[in-house]
Amino acid sequence: MKDSRATVLQDIQHALGRKTPRQPSQFAMQPINLSRVHDVDLVKVFIEQAQQARNQVIETTENQLISTIAQWLEDHDLKVSINIAPALADWDWRTLTVQSGPADEGSIVSVTPALCGIAETGTVLCTSGPDHPTTLNFLSEVHMILLDKSQLVATYEQAWYCVEAQPVLPRTVNFISGPSRTGDIEQTLQFGAHGPKQCVILLYGATHR
């Protein structure tokens, strides 16, 4: 297959009118300030956008995270073992039965931390890793996402800086904007196609401002 690599590259160069690769000219892209996240209360915009994307957003405090989760499960009549990210394994889960690790096909509720939240579309960013395996984001029916307000950024580009700031670039980076959905049957919107049917964002802490 080495031949085809050389062939394709040669064909590209031929099409571009040259015989060798060239270093790309510096491409200066003038960043466009999105008015919706320019000079605004990021928390407010994040919540609005996240709700528009069909997340349920619950504002709470760090101390009350576990009780908020417990209450939510009770309100929704879910007396199940919940799948938690290993990052949360040391927390005091009190009466809740938890399983730390990747999710499986039988998972009903998963709880994971988010790396950051993006105000422009109410998106949460989750990365793979031993402390927060990716299957927790996709296999459960309810995905509960813990997001610290100080981790809110305005734009996708800013969120990527958070990813690049990690010691190692993760294998998988998920931008998650609400529950799984499809319009494939007669263009009617339905939730829970293959991923979670519900996304609950627990927003806690104070912003860095």
Next chain:
Amino acid sequence: MQVNSLQFKTAAKQAVQDETLQKALNNLNRGFVVKRAKAVAQLPEFDRLRDQAREVKNHTLAYLDTYLMQYEQHVKAAGGTVHWAKDATQACEIIGHICQQHHAKMVTKGKSMITEEIGLNDYLQQQGMQVLETDLGEYILQLRQDHPSHIVAPAIHVLKEQVADSFRAAHQTLDAKRDLHDIDALLAEARATLRYQFGQADVGITGANFLLADSGMAGIVTNEGNGDLTQIMAKTHIVVASLEKVLPDFNAAALIMRLLARSATGQEITAYTTFSTGPRQAQDLDGPEHYHVVLVDNGRTKMLADERRDMLRCIRCGACMNHCPVYGAVGGQTYGWVYPGPMGAVLTPSLAGLEKTHLLPNASTFCGRCVEVCPVRIPLTKLMRHYREAAFSQKLDPARTRWALKLWVWLVKRPKLYHLCMMLAIKILYRFGKKSGRFKYLPLAHGWTQDRDFPAPESTTFQRQWQQYERQ
């Protein structure tokens, strides 16, 4: 997939009579078109983003080799393997070989137009593998042995009753008397049926909306989560992507992320946009063990060389076909191949050759709505005209058409003679049409009069009327 574009006229006639299809196409106009307009209205910077996206794509295409090599380097560094395929046959062989290497019996797939283009499913099935489409629309089509009619909503032409029928026929282990009247029941059944398949897959194949050169990441944009489950649950993940998907870095992808969902479905963003590269890392608890990327040319390098390079900017949003009156009348399957609508009218001749596809650039009134809505400002009508000219000079149109055009050109180049002929024609039509104001039959106009009356002129030619007006 075989190219059937020369059947366009016959297929179009059938499509217009097909009540099921027409019902489905009506939904399309009310749905995507209205939603896109709303989303665009909510983002004041939308047009400027389109300009930037065009610039970024043009820049990338001008250095396509460099960016692809950079991308390849990073994939290797992440523990993946990059393969290069000159054409569809080679691409299938490479993917088949990888599957055989990993003793694959079952292959899951995320939605991928490039894999339709290269005919991958048939190839793998011939090699003895089970191939399972996991995107709901594609899964429905697979059960029906049907083909996508839209690049974003592939099963848009299928009614829910038809889905229910297909599910009953395919899911034999379930209670035959179950109620599948509700679409919720249909979705629940699809979800349950496919749930355990993801983990059983030896190989998971996805396409890519973006390839990031500076990190080796491949990005997919989905709503269902099936693309994600396909890639993280299978033992081997194969990404299949055409060359022009590469971008310099994440900032370029972010730009396109802002345009793609809004243009396609009117969503601000899809539920999932996922970037990934390489197999699972040493400490990861889930993810594929092996990672391969197959870069596919299949005609793109030829397009790069001339004005068709503009078409390589396409981000596969489907806005053009959503807004196209021709697509809206006949649906995607009429176009006879993988890519329908305005983008298909340009891409299909580019990839499959004009001889088999020259009717498609003619499937347009040049109303220009596609150009108006294209997020990366592809001059679609200009490119269709390029192909019309090429078809004419290659004598692909029937002789009658070419002679009619040649006569027209001859006349039009002689304005006085042209006007004289027009005057004569209008006078005759006026004389005979005066009574009823319309014609049920007209020589040479059967294509028009078989479905509708031809209006009679009310007086004389516009030019003559204008001259009279000027004299007043």
